[in-house]
Amino acid sequence: MQFVAIPWQSDLYQQEITLRDEVLRKPLGLAFTTEQLVQEKNELRFGVVHGGRLIACLLITPLSPSLAKLRQMAVESSQRGNGVGAFLIEKVESALVELGFDRIELNARDVAVGFYEKLGYEKEGEEFIEVNIPHYKMSKPIG
Numbered sequence: 001m002q003f004v005a006i007p008w009q010s011d012l013y014q015q016e017i018t019l020r021d022e023v024l025r026k027p028l029g030l031a032f033t034t035e036q037l038v039q040e041k042n043e044l045r046f047g048v049v050h051g052g053r054l055i056a057c058l059l060i061t062p063l064s065p066s067l068a069k070l071r072q073m074a075v076e077s078s079q080r081g082n083g084v085g086a087f088l089i090e091k092v093e094s095a096l097v098e099l100g101f102d103r104i105e106l107n108a109r110d111v112a113v114g115f116y117e118k119l120g121y122e123k124e125g126e127e128f129i130e131v132n133i134p135h136y137k138m139s140k141p142i143g
């Protein structure tokens with residue numbers, strides 16, 4: 001497994017859009033719009049490549065010089081439970097520390113809360129609905 005930064009509009013970027021669409025959008029009957037993808041132009045993108053293809057990805061939105069928001073994490077269904085997601089988050093946390101961030105927050109789907117808790121993230125506040133799915137805000141100090 002190889003941790004990578006994903007440049008916007010690269011071949012890996014195209015794989016990222018496809019993976020996020022398959023894992024996060026299609027199951028909800030949603031699809032990306034051109035406007036949504038353009039709005040993401042300045043996001044930091046990271047992923048895991050294995051066997052020449054992208055098997056996991058996520059976006060990072062800088063909210064302040066010290067706070068980053070993890071968004072749109074997707075792991076190929078055949079790779080879940082193999083440590084790929086944990087590997088990606090650990091590498092992203094290290095990369096963000098190098099960039100000067102000291103805290104990460106995210107909105108976790110209710111089914112993913114346990115995964116993030118195992119990695120040290122804590123729930124903040126009550127359940128809320130986003131894209132018709134229960135979510136929890138979670139965060140973790142890094143560095």
